[in-house]
Amino acid sequence: MIENTQQFTQRKQEHIRLALDDSTQANGFSGLDSIQLIHEAIPDLDFSKVDISSQLFNQSIATPFLVSSMTAGHDAAVKINETLAIACQQRGWLMGVGSQRRQLFENEAAKEWQAIRKLAPQAKLLGNIGLTQLILTPSAQIQRLADSLAAEAMIVHTNPLQEVLQAEGTPHFKGSYQAIERLCRELPIPIIIKETGCGFSKQTLLRLNNLGVSAVDISGFGGTHWGRIEGLRNEPQSQRFKAAQVFKNWGISTVQSLLDAVSLTPDYAIWASGGVRSGLDAAKLLALGAQVIGFAKPMMESALQGIEAVLKQMELYEFELKTALFCTGCKDIATLQENIVWQPSK
Numbered sequence: 001m002i003e004n005t006q007q008f009t010q011r012k013q014e015h016i017r018l019a020l021d022d023s024t025q026a027n028g029f030s031g032l033d034s035i036q037l038i039h040e041a042i043p044d045l046d047f048s049k050v051d052i053s054s055q056l057f058n059q060s061i062a063t064p065f066l067v068s069s070m071t072a073g074h075d076a077a078v079k080i081n082e083t084l085a086i087a088c089q090q091r092g093w094l095m096g097v098g099s100q101r102r103q104l105f106e107n108e109a110a111k112e113w114q115a116i117r118k119l120a121p122q123a124k125l126l127g128n129i130g131l132t133q134l135i136l137t138p139s140a141q142i143q144r145l146a147d148s149l150a151a152e153a154m155i156v157h158t159n160p161l162q163e164v165l166q167a168e169g170t171p172h173f174k175g176s177y178q179a180i181e182r183l184c185r186e187l188p189i190p191i192i193i194k195e196t197g198c199g200f201s202k203q204t205l206l207r208l209n210n211l212g213v214s215a216v217d218i219s220g221f222g223g224t225h226w227g228r229i230e231g232l233r234n235e236p237q238s239q240r241f242k243a244a245q246v247f248k249n250w251g252i253s254t255v256q257s258l259l260d261a262v263s264l265t266p267d268y269a270i271w272a273s274g275g276v277r278s279g280l281d282a283a284k285l286l287a288l289g290a291q292v293i294g295f296a297k298p299m300m301e302s303a304l305q306g307i308e309a310v311l312k313q314m315e316l317y318e319f320e321l322k323t324a325l326f327c328t329g330c331k332d333i334a335t336l337q338e339n340i341v342w343q344p345s346k
């Protein structure tokens, strides 16, 4: 049964409020501090020539950056998504929209995208649906979600810890792999599988191979933590609140999950997110082998301040990435990835 609009809106707003609270951030656990890029004292290139363009499924894109999927389907979401989409179009970033679950039950919800497309017709948008919804939904309906925002690709997110700790959650993952395989077979656009801050194990990454998936965003532990967020939505005496405290450090770090993914050389591209908080963090993940790098919480924070704040944040991350390329002596991202320019921190 789908909850009513008021309950849905309240939940989404609680999520935003709690995601911005420091206590729901797994700061220091991403593994990024354990990686160091190697300084090049004589780069033999000009900073102005450093190129941060990247590849998305064989097309060239201006940056490897993605505003990770966040919110959708309620009044406040429209403004947030409009702000992010306009900024993404301007800076050439990708943008994942938040879960389109509501749209499965209410066609009206698609209006949000019509409004956004008028303002940002060229933005590269990625659709989003939860794996537990995908299992129950025919591919034609998922296609409808993607069409409504003219999506480049569809992201399917997985979030078992969140579903089990959320009072309204749907912890029903039986049939996941068949559902993913079916979607990849039946949809003509790329399918991306993504965690939401707990990462993927080697075993799961291996099982995602040969299903037709185009990319996996490992979205690891080290940033926004949905166990912590859902815990705080419950009464302190409740089972869910107490369990969330026990599971507050549950997950596989962003760096560990990325290293595992790269070691498998899978048939899908590897994207990384989860606790990425600077262009230097992004450079480390690119050096380790990720193709696209996602930022969620910091972009929500700036979107709530307005378009100027988002653009400033984006320009800072781009500058930091360029600085990391320059100071490792790499003229572009391909060079960063072809050479070993990182080492474990001492």
Ligand SMILES: Cc1cc2nc3c(=O)[nH]c(=O)nc-3n(C[C@H](O)[C@H](O)[C@H](O)COP(=O)(O)O)c2cc1C
Residues within 6 Å of the ligand: 015, 016, 019, 068, 069, 070, 071, 097, 098, 099, 128, 155, 156, 157, 194, 195, 196, 197, 219, 222, 223, 224, 273, 274, 275, 276, 294, 295, 296, 297, 298, 300
């Ligand atoms: C307010 C908020 C809402 C989110 N909603 C979604 C969602 O609807 N779908 C999804 O795939 N991920 C969602 N996420 C997870 C992010 O895309 C990302 O995987 C996670 O927050 C880790 O990145 P971060 O540490 O940069 O925040 C959400 C994150 C935030 C902060």
